[in-house]
Amino acid sequence: MKKQIVVIGLGRFGSSVCKELHSLGHEIMAIDTDPEKVDALRDYAAFTVIADATDENQLKSLGVRNFEHAVVAIGDNLQASVLCTLMLKELGLPKVWVKARDLQHEKILHKVGADRVIQPEKEMGIRVAHHVDSEKIVDYIDLSHDYSIIELVASGKMANKTLVDLNIRVDFNCIVLAIKRLEDVNIAPAVDDMVEQGDVLIIMGHKDDLKRLEDKAL
Template sequence: MKKQFAVIGLGRFGGSIVKELNELGMEVLAIDVNEEKVNEYASVATHAVMADTTDENTLRSLGIRNFDHVIVAIGDNIQSSILTTLMLVEIGVDHITVKAQNDYHEKVLSKIGAHKVVHPERDMGIRIAHNLVSKNVLDYLELSDEFSIVEIEAGARVDGYTLIDLDLRAKYGCNIMAVKRGEDINVSPAAEDVLKHGDVLIVIGADRDITRMEQDLFDDDSD
């Protein structure tokens, strides 16, 4: 059975969610106060409506309580974002994800009952910063304030070494979740697996340990 999603706010963030959910075969209700935005996504979403979501009666008339997940992706209007989230909580929506503009906004959203708060701009900034600092770090996902998952490209320093040779868990406290070589992905690689220059390692660990490991083994000065 298809899950039903409602996306409130059809800016770049909300619009991209609508498109991706549609690609994944989900049923999506797209909502915005701007008629142009609604018209833009009318052919993408299952349904698209123009509505003021700060009004509880409007939300109830849309049957918002029946949706599996509601994403509040309202852009610059923090007041509307907070009021909409509050209405959704009071109506009893099961899963509410809200885009936050800043840390203060996040605190308010969490206090009034948002189930998940995301910072797409901040998170993207963190990922870009890590990519800029190290040419070997291809992607970065923050799990908490101290732990992350990163994609690191193997350089010449580790070419021909096995995972047991490098002993990353003992030396750095990092675990290799998978190794990508071209189109092939080796999930949970064996200790005897040999790394090659250009392999992409998916690593999980504490930020300080990942940084130390990357500097010691993957930052090839000769590249």
């Protein structure tokens, strides 16, 4: 479904968010104080606007209150990022996601009502560390402190076995949510579905169990 999203701050992070959402077919208003940044996004947003997102009157006259989702990526200017977030929440936007520089910034943003705070360098660092730790893991999502979802490439050892043969649920207490084979995604795979070498298994479980699964079974 097409969404209306306002992206504020068009540095590397904000412009990347904007371009990707645009290519996914969403309607974007892209805002920055810097005319060059705004101009560079002209082909990637329905509306591009040179404006100060800490100026309440400007936000109001742009009709920002009608958007359901905002992504605030005002780099290192902590004051501007906090003020903008506060005003967007006061204008009543249901979803305000904000890029933070560090933990302190993140805490303040939560206090002023940010619905989600992202620390891209930290989060990407964690993902990269997991990829380095296990080259079999192609992707990784943290569900909580203890649980996560991983994408694991099936080794030769796992090939031509069914999920029953692999016994992942019983031996490792993990759940195979889906199996990806090239462009095909088998969601909710059946117990007698066969795994082929190179398949990507999407598996959910306790981190300790996932680690065990990865080390021992594969």
